[in-house]
Amino acid sequence: MTLDTEKIRRDFPILSRQINGLPLIYLDNAATSQKPESVIKAISDYYRNSNANIHRGVYTLSEEATALYETTRLKLAEFLNAPGSNNIIFTRNATESINLVAHAWGRKFLFPGDEILLTNFEHHSNFVPWYMLAEEKGIKLKVAPFNGNHELDLQTFAHLLTPRVKLVAVTAMSNALGTILPLDKIIEWAHANDSVVAVDGAQATPHMPIDLKKLNCDFFSFSAHKMLGPTGVGVLWAKNEHLEKMNPFLGGGEMINTVTVEKTTWADLPNKFEAGTPNIADVAAFSAAISYLSDIGMDMVRGHEKELTVYALKRFNELSDFTVYGPKDPEKQGGAISFNHNRVHAHDVGTILNEEGIAIRTGHHCAQPLMKALGVPATARASFYIYNTNEEVDALIDGLKRVNKVFGL
Ligand SMILES: Cc1ncc(COP(=O)(O)O)c(C=O)c1O
Numbered sequence: 510m511t512l513d514t515e516k517i518r519r520d521f522p523i524l525s526r527q528i529n530g531l532p533l534i535y536l537d538n539a540a541t542s543q544k545p546e547s548v549i550k551a552i553s554d555y556y557r558n559s560n561a562n563i564h565r566g567v568y569t570l571s572e573e574a575t576a577l578y579e580t581t582r583l584k585l586a587e588f589l590n591a592p593g594s595n596n597i598i599f600t601r602n603a604t605e606s607i608n609l610v611a612h613a614w615g616r617k618f619l620f621p622g623d624e625i626l627l628t629n630f631e632h633h634s635n636f637v638p639w640y641m642l643a644e645e646k647g648i649k650l651k652v653a654p655f656n657g658n659h660e661l662d663l664q665t666f667a668h669l670l671t672p673r674v675k676l677v678a679v680t681a682m683s684n685a686l687g688t689i690l691p692l693d694k695i696i697e698w699a700h701a702n703d704s705v706v707a708v709d710g711a712q713a714t715p716h717m718p719i720d721l722k723k724l725n726c727d728f729f730s731f732s733a734h735k736m737l738g739p740t741g742v743g744v745l746w747a748k749n750e751h752l753e754k755m756n757p758f759l760g761g762g763e764m765i766n767t768v769t770v771e772k773t774t775w776a777d778l779p780n781k782f783e784a785g786t787p788n789i790a791d792v793a794a795f796s797a798a799i800s801y802l803s804d805i806g807m808d809m810v811r812g813h814e815k816e817l818t819v820y821a822l823k824r825f826n827e828l829s830d831f832t833v834y835g836p837k838d839p840e841k842q843g844g845a846i847s848f849n850h851n852r853v854h855a856h857d858v859g860t861i862l863n864e865e866g867i868a869i870r871t872g873h874h875c876a877q878p879l880m881k882a883l884g885v886p887a888t889a890r891a892s893f894y895i896y897n898t899n900e901e902v903d904a905l906i907d908g909l910k911r912v913n914k915v916f917g918l
Contacts, residue, residue, distance in 0.1 A: 512805065512813040518896045520545040520801075531866035534901045539684050539712060539845045539892035540870050541734045545801050548737060551794035563789055564763060564780075577793035582779070584799045589729075590720040591746055598745040598752075598782040599792055603711040604634040606730035606745035607678075609782065610707050611638035613755040614728070615676070618705075621647035624673040626704070628653045628661055629882050630683040630690065633875040635709040639678055649673075654882060659686050659835050663694065670702050677706045681713035685874040685890065686835040687818070687845035689713070696726050705751070711735060715894070716814055716843050718807040727751055738798035739791035745782070752778050759784040810895055814844030817893045821846055821902045828909055830918070834888060844893035847874075853912055855889040861915055865908045867901075 518524050521543045526533045535543060555577065561570035563578050586594035600606045619625070625639050629652055643650045651674070653666040670677070677699040682689050692708065699706045707728035710719060715736035721729060728751070733742035757764050757775055761784040766774040775781045802810065819839050825831060825848065834847040850858050859871035870890045873880045880886060891905055912918075 510809065510812075511816070512809055512895060514813075514896060514898050517805075520547070521896055522546060522549070524896060528866040528868070529864055534865075534867040534904055536891040536893065536897065536901065536905060537868045537870045538715075538894040538897075539735070539874075539890065541740070542715060542737050542894050543896070544739070545737055545798070547797040547801060548739065548794050551797040552739060552790055555790045555793045559793075560790070562786055574789055574793070577796070578787070578789050581792050581796040581799070584796055584803075585744065588719075588799050588803060589714075589746065590722050592722055593749065595778045596747055596749050596752055598747070598779050599787055600743035600745055601741055601788070602734070602743035603709065603730045603732040604638075604743070606728075606743045607634055607707070607709065608638045609745055609758040610728050610730070610747070611642045613758045613782070614705075614751055615639075615642045616646070617754075617756055619646055619648055619675055622649075622673065623675040624649045624651055624671070625676045625678060626651045626653060626666075626669055626674045626699075627678050628666070628680070628690070629655050629879050630661070630680050630686065630688060631678070631876070631878070632680065632684050632709065632711065633877070634711070635678055635680055635707075636878065639676075652878065655686075655688070658838070659688055660841055661688070661690050661695075663691065666695070667698060670698055670704065672702065674699075674702060674704045677704050678709070679706070680709040680711070682716070682843045682845075683835075683876070683879070684712050684845065685876040685879050685888065686847050687842045687892075688836055689717075689841050689843055692724060692726070696724065700725070712843065712845070715802075715810075717811040721746060733791070733795045733798065736798060737801055738795040739788075741788045742791045742795050749778065752782070757781055757784065761785045805895060813895060814893050815839050817897055817899065817902060818842055818844050818846065820899050821891065821893075821905070824902060824906045827906065830913060831909065834883060845890055846892075847888040847890045849885060849888050850909075850912055852918060853916055855887040857916075858889045858909070858912055861912055862905070862908045865904065865911075867905055867908050869905075 559573045563575040656662040706726045708726045710731040714731040729746045734740040764784040855871035
């Protein structure tokens with residue numbers, strides 16, 4: 510079974526746009542995905558028909574808005590095969606979810622002399638919050654490197670996983686190289702070492718099936734906007750045993766049980782971690798994105814991207830002036846390919862492609878430690894989603910062949 514990309518593309522209004530007189534070819538899905546009509550409509554429907562503040566109204570509109578908001582939480586629990594839904598917390602983005610864990614769990618449960626084990630693949634969102642915490646509390650950060658195939662060097666990871674490591678914070682998939690990390694092994698080994706595991710699922714959740722019951726990590730963070738949903742919505746799933754013991758992240762309305770000058774007590778989960786009026790409209794509309802992906806099936810999403818990646822890697826072989834990074838093994842690589850021209854800066858490559866209506870990402874991809882380990886300041890990255898086609902990959906390769914002509918090489 511293959512995806513009916515022609516049908517899918519009709520659901521995404523932006524894909525009929527022209528850029529520089531040519532059809533838009535959107536290959537920056539690792540940064541953010543485009544949105545189907547159903548999500549766009551759900552945002553405006555919410556404001557047209559159901560807008561009210563949630564959780565505290567006894568009138569119809571407020572009850573409707575509350576139901577829309579809470580339905581997304583229930584749908585997410587099913588989508589992620591999560592044990593329970595009251596441990597799904599809505600935040601602004603994956604970055605805020607990870608910061609929540611650093612502040613509310615890390616500050617309380619990590620102590621001077623403890624260690625946090627990261628990998629070289631981490632996005633700054635899963636690096637800087639831990640760096641800040643380490644600075645504040647006298648904690649040591651350790652970073653597991655990648656091997657020659659740009660896969661996690663498991664032997665060194667195991668070596669670094671010493672008894673002082675209280676937290677392993679790891680991405681499920683590298684945004685910069687496309688590498689899929691072996692989470693099963695990482696989590697099993699970390700738990701055997703009594704380390705808590707925080708997974709950055711920002712790249713994996715939009716592109717492959719996630720089964721939180723099976724995964725058995727302690728914290729799992731991601732953003733709606735990379736998976737067809739609106740911007741401004743992030744998710745943190747965490748085991749109840751942690752959330753119950755953690756202090757709140759932000760204080761204010763909604764997150765309390767009772768407030769007196771002498772003593773304030775916290776609301777039950779999930780409200781304890783959702784202070785203030787949340788992003789109701791976008792959480793409600795995120796529901797349409799989850800339905801869209803569920804209707805396709807995440808196995809199909811992964812299968813489609815795998816096919817595109819295999820095809821693109823094959824076509825990249827025609828380009829003698831380009832270096833392609835990442836595992837290049839379709840089982841270990843998601844739908845993101847990082848590359849560089851051997852003599853032309855990635856930004857220039859991106860600018861030339863833009864002339865052809867092709868949108869790729871260039872730069873350090875918020876992964877400067879990874880760029881340093883690769884020995885380059887930047888790469889160009891093409892990243893795929895359900896609406897991308899082999900023809901678009903062909904256009905990418907044709908565009909890249911133009912680079913030498915433009916530079917007279
Ligand atoms: C692996 C990874 N983690 C975290 C993030 C941060 O996501 P957001 O900017 O939505 O918070 C990104 C965004 O690109 C990412 O790729």
